[in-house]
Amino acid sequence: xxxxxxxxxxxxxxxxxxxxxxxxxxxxxxxxxxxxxxxxxxxxxxxxxxxxxxxxxxxxxxxxxxxxxxxxxxxxxxxxxxxxxxxxxxxxxxxxxxxxxxxxxxxxxxxxxxxxxxxxxxxxxxxxxxxxxxxxxxxxxxxxxxxxxxxx
Amino acid sequence: xxxxxxxxxxxxxxxxxxxxxxxxxxxxxxxxxxxxxxxxxxxxxxxxxxxxxxxxxxxxxxxxxxxxxxxxxxxxxxxxxxxxxxxxxxxxxxxxxxxxxxxxxxxxxxxxxxxxxxxxxxxxxxxxxxxxxxxxxxxxxxxxxxx
Numbered sequence: 001x002x003x004x005x006x007x008x009x010x011x012x013x014x015x016x017x018x019x020x021x022x023x024x025x026x027x028x029x030x031x032x033x034x035x036x037x038x039x040x041x042x043x044x045x046x047x048x049x050x051x052x053x054x055x056x057x058x059x060x061x062x063x064x065x066x067x068x069x070x071x072x073x074x075x076x077x078x079x080x081x082x083x084x085x086x087x088x089x090x091x092x093x094x095x096x097x098x099x100x101x102x103x104x105x106x107x108x109x110x111x112x113x114x115x116x117x118x119x120x121x122x123x124x125x126x127x128x129x130x131x132x133x134x135x136x137x138x139x140x141x142x143x144x145x146x147x148x149x150x151x152x
Numbered sequence: 153x154x155x156x157x158x159x160x161x162x163x164x165x166x167x168x169x170x171x172x173x174x175x176x177x178x179x180x181x182x183x184x185x186x187x188x189x190x191x192x193x194x195x196x197x198x199x200x201x202x203x204x205x206x207x208x209x210x211x212x213x214x215x216x217x218x219x220x221x222x223x224x225x226x227x228x229x230x231x232x233x234x235x236x237x238x239x240x241x242x243x244x245x246x247x248x249x250x251x252x253x254x255x256x257x258x259x260x261x262x263x264x265x266x267x268x269x270x271x272x273x274x275x276x277x278x279x280x281x282x283x284x285x286x287x288x289x290x291x292x293x294x295x296x297x298x299x
Contacts, residue, residue, distance in 0.1 A: 065257045148210070
């Protein structure tokens, strides 16, 4: 069959559409065996996730899981996912988990998608924790984080 | 017997990828309870999940564990090719606080090696000490990104 001008990609029978292009720009990961939790927010990653999106207007889906254990005293722990922790410090999500020494370690997980990351520029994502009361200590462990960067 | 088009795949144990652009997803729900002991048990019966050489794989799993009596420490692991434990996390299941929902997310640390083809990813659960527990309603989603 001869080709017909002007119908490129327009006739599904004779000109199948081009394969769908993935909008996943990149994936990033991090793991950390253990991190202390105190009365002030501090990173439980080491190091935090850094990347430069390959196009403007990208989004980042952040997923983190792990456990919290050994509270002293028992109490609530506050975890948060932070965009640009060394700069504008945008808190994307905050969650509170109760941890009791009598029933630890406690699993936790969080997932959030950022708003558009804007222009092409270095980005960083951190997961931070503190004791909600602002005193005492605990330990986060077996922390795993995955970030999926997608275009709009 | 060889079947054309099934190279490297066993449909019974390796569910097929579902293509989505350059990303492949694979998923399964396993509702049957799985008894956990100190010997690691597959949380999806006998099933594993296929991944191709060169891929990086994001594993997302959610499930529920309950303890029959007393508090017990359980370990959940992501295992590659029935040989390499990529990730393990341990948490406590309290009989007074059951059933306990849990989830994990993990990405393989590097592109998967050239062999075997395909690779097999398995989720295992075990108890750190004696008493059996039960895991149920497991759900897994894998996202494979070719390098």
